[in-house]
Amino acid sequence: MDVQPDVVAELYRAYAGRVYARCAFLLRDPEEARDAMQEVFIKVQRNLDGFRKEASPLTWITHIATNHCLNVLRAKRAPWHERHRQEVAVQSQSAGEAPIDLREQQQLLRLCLAYVATKDASLSAIAVHHFVDDMPQAQLCALVGVSAPTLRKRLRAFVAMSREALTAAIPDITFTEEAA
Amino acid sequence: MTPTLRLPDIAETETTRVHRHEVACHLAGEGDATQRARIDAALQQDARVQAWRDELVAEDRAAQIAVPLQRIMPQAVDTTPWWQTGITKWAVAMTGVAGLAAVLMMPRGINDSSTRTKGGAQLAFVVQHEGGARPGVDGESLHAGARIQLLLRANEEQRVVVVGIDGQGGVDVYFEAELSQWPRNALQPLPNSLVLDDAVGDERVVAVFGDQPAEVLRAAAMKAAAAAQPGALLDLPPGMHQQQVRFHKPGADVAEPAPS
Numbered sequence: 001m002d003v004q005p006d007v008v009a010e011l012y013r014a015y016a017g018r019v020y021a022r023c024a025f026l027l028r029d030p031e032e033a034r035d036a037m038q039e040v041f042i043k044v045q046r047n048l049d050g051f052r053k054e055a056s057p058l059t060w061i062t063h064i065a066t067n068h069c070l071n072v073l074r075a076k077r078a079p080w081h082e083r084h085r086q087e088v089a090v091q092s093q094s095a096g097e098a099p100i101d102l103r104e105q106q107q108l109l110r111l112c113l114a115y116v117a118t119k120d121a122s123l124s125a126i127a128v129h130h131f132v133d134d135m136p137q138a139q140l141c142a143l144v145g146v147s148a149p150t151l152r153k154r155l156r157a158f159v160a161m162s163r164e165a166l167t168a169a170i171p172d173i174t175f176t177e178e179a180a
Numbered sequence: 181m182t183p184t185l186r187l188p189d190i191a192e193t194e195t196t197r198v199h200r201h202e203v204a205c206h207l208a209g210e211g212d213a214t215q216r217a218r219i220d221a222a223l224q225q226d227a228r229v230q231a232w233r234d235e236l237v238a239e240d241r242a243a244q245i246a247v248p249l250q251r252i253m254p255q256a257v258d259t260t261p262w263w264q265t266g267i268t269k270w271a272v273a274m275t276g277v278a279g280l281a282a283v284l285m286m287p288r289g290i291n292d293s294s295t296r297t298k299g300g301a302q303l304a305f306v307v308q309h310e311g312g313a314r315p316g317v318d319g320e321s322l323h324a325g326a327r328i329q330l331l332l333r334a335n336e337e338q339r340v341v342v343v344g345i346d347g348q349g350g351v352d353v354y355f356e357a358e359l360s361q362w363p364r365n366a367l368q369p370l371p372n373s374l375v376l377d378d379a380v381g382d383e384r385v386v387a388v389f390g391d392q393p394a395e396v397l398r399a400a401a402m403k404a405a406a407a408a409q410p411g412a413l414l415d416l417p418p419g420m421h422q423q424q425v426r427f428h429k430p431g432a433d434v435a436e437p438a439p440s
Contacts, residue, residue, distance in 0.1 A: 008249075008252060009249060012249050012252055013369075014208045014209060015208060016240065016243040016244065016247065016249075016252075017236065017237075017239040017240030017241075017242070017243045017244075018204055018208070018236075018239065019243070020239070020242065020243030020246055020247055021239040021242070021243065024242070024246075030246065033246070034246060034247050034251065037243070037247050037252075038247070038251060038252060041252045056205055056210055057208070057210065058201075058204055058205050058208045058210055059201070059205070062201075062204075100184065100185055100186065101185075101186045101188075102185055102186065102187055102188055105185075108185065129201075131188070133200065133201045133204070134199045134200035134201050135199060135201040136199045136201065136202065139201070152190045155190040156190050159187050159188060159190065162187070163187070166185060173184070173185055174184045174185070175184070175185050175186075175187055176184055176185070176186050176187070177186070177187055177189060
């Protein structure tokens with residue numbers, strides 16, 4: 001690997017925040033997040049040619065970080081999933097009357113992402129980009145190579161699987177659909 | 181209480197609103213002029229977009245603290261070359277990496293006490309030390325050998341000239357650039373960092389911004405710096421404005437404050 005130090009420093013300057021935030025959000029363990037960030041940057045350095053061709057390097061590096069973390073989670077899914085289930089169960093005890101928004105509840109969203117990652121990692125990655133990154137649909141379509149209708153179909157599949165995950169974690173949970 | 185969860189609707193059509201990811205791309209310096217103008221406008225007007233920017237900047241800070249550049253690239257940081265210039269009483273070093281490492285350790289809101297005279301443009305600095313870096317405070321005491329990384333945030337200006345004025349009134353140009361490609365929303369390190377020499381007294385670095393041709397801006401900045409009165413802003417022609425940071429270099433028997 002022959003990467004100039006200033007190139008790595010520039011990558012770090014521009015993207016460290018996003019990569020670490022992704023790793024910390026999905027992995028939740030500070031040391032694991034640090035290790036993951038290191039590995040993501042190594043991957044980026046190994047693929048610099050591809051990186052430079054990207055219209056949005058941030059989108060590309062975020063995707064690498066997301067996939068890396070989801071793979072880490074899949075490799076140790078049992079303790080991870082159980083931990084989230086317990087946290088979500090505790091959290092649900094203090095829920096008020098107002099409906100809570102999946103997008104606003106990181107614990108719930110993480111549980112769903114983890115659950116879906118064990119079954120379909122690429123779907124979980126799409127959901128991360130949509131719900132966490134708030135990536136425009138057109139950009140997300142280009143990133144994962146699907147059409148807009150297919151993307152929406154995939155996201156609806158994620159929502160359906162999330163219902164399963166949440167029902168398993170919080171048996172008395174009810175759902176309401178967001179107004180279109 | 182039975183929790184009720186509102187599941188998201190997956191919209192058939194997407195609005196033209198600014199997305200959080202677009203703000204992140206913007207902060208990373210991505211996007212063409214049109215896109216950047218669109219995000220800039222949203223950053224001016226939309227509180228939600230401003231909040232995203234603040235979150236993203238906070239995430240940057242967290243990353244810089246949690247995973248210093250050294251952890252990504254341990255060898256490079258220690259091998260950055262340094263050398264002296266003969267013209268000024270500063271040593272100027274091409275940091276590339278070390279400077280960036282220091283900059284990336286800085287907290288948000290750095291050096292808010294530096295003199296600011298217009299809009300979002302800002303000049304600030306961090307002080308590098310063995311363990312990393314700390315934010316510089318305008319007017320603070322620094323000893324000979326202290327390494328300073330200057331940071332610049334541009335606003336709508338087209339050009340900048342950064343000049344140093346030493347304790348004896350000597351003036352030198354440290355940096356000048358077109359700002360069309362300079363990121364607008366975050367402090368960015370200048371390509372060179374500085375090592376203070378052993379001269380004592382009050383020194384300052386002034387960034388002079390303007391839309392004038394480069395040679396005009398440089399000449400005006402040099403002239404105003406040479407005529408500068410201690411403690412006073414530079415007397416610049418209309419259409420130019422300035423930011424400055426100041427240091428006090430005490431004698432060797434005065435201890436430098438410990439890094440925070």
